[in-house]
Amino acid sequence: xxxxxxxxxxxxxxxxxxxxxxxxxxxxxxxxxxxxxxxxxxxxxxxxxxxxxxxxxxxxxxxxxxxxxxxxxxxxxxxxxxxxxxxxxxxxxxxxxxxxxxxxxxxxxxxxxxxxxxxxxxxxxxxxxxxxxxxxx
Numbered sequence: 001x002x003x004x005x006x007x008x009x010x011x012x013x014x015x016x017x018x019x020x021x022x023x024x025x026x027x028x029x030x031x032x033x034x035x036x037x038x039x040x041x042x043x044x045x046x047x048x049x050x051x052x053x054x055x056x057x058x059x060x061x062x063x064x065x066x067x068x069x070x071x072x073x074x075x076x077x078x079x080x081x082x083x084x085x086x087x088x089x090x091x092x093x094x095x096x097x098x099x100x101x102x103x104x105x106x107x108x109x110x111x112x113x114x115x116x117x118x119x120x121x122x123x124x125x126x127x128x129x130x131x132x133x134x135x136x137x
Contacts, residue, residue: 004011053061053071060070079085089096104122111118 006012006015049069050071053059053069058071060068062068086097104119105124107116107119108122108124110116112124
């Protein structure tokens with residue numbers, strides 16, 4: 001193999017691609033940094049706007065040429081004490097206690113193979129199919 005110098009076409013191409021790649025990666029880093037800063041600023045202004053609308057007793061406001069801005073006050077649950085939450089749900093809202101169908105299906109398949117009992121109140125359907133993996137060329 002011959003020695004390649006800086007003026008060899010392959011080396012020139014590689015150097016050119018390295019410069020382009022580095023430039024693109026640096027531009028991406030800058031864009032991410034700019035996006036992060038803009039996101040922080042937008043969140044700050046959004047909180048101020050929310051408070052201003054709420055203080056004015058407004059649920060929404062329409063601005064010509066801009067659109068309608070409205071309060072969207074949401075909350076998302078997370079469970080800190082599973083046992084306590086389950087006990088409450090059993091007593092107050094049993095519809096919240098849903099079964100995990102994937103895990104239930106595993107129990108059914110095991111039962112059909114003779115490796116366990118069929119869960120009470122559960123029915124099943126079967127699917128008989130052929131799987132095919134094509135041979136590699």
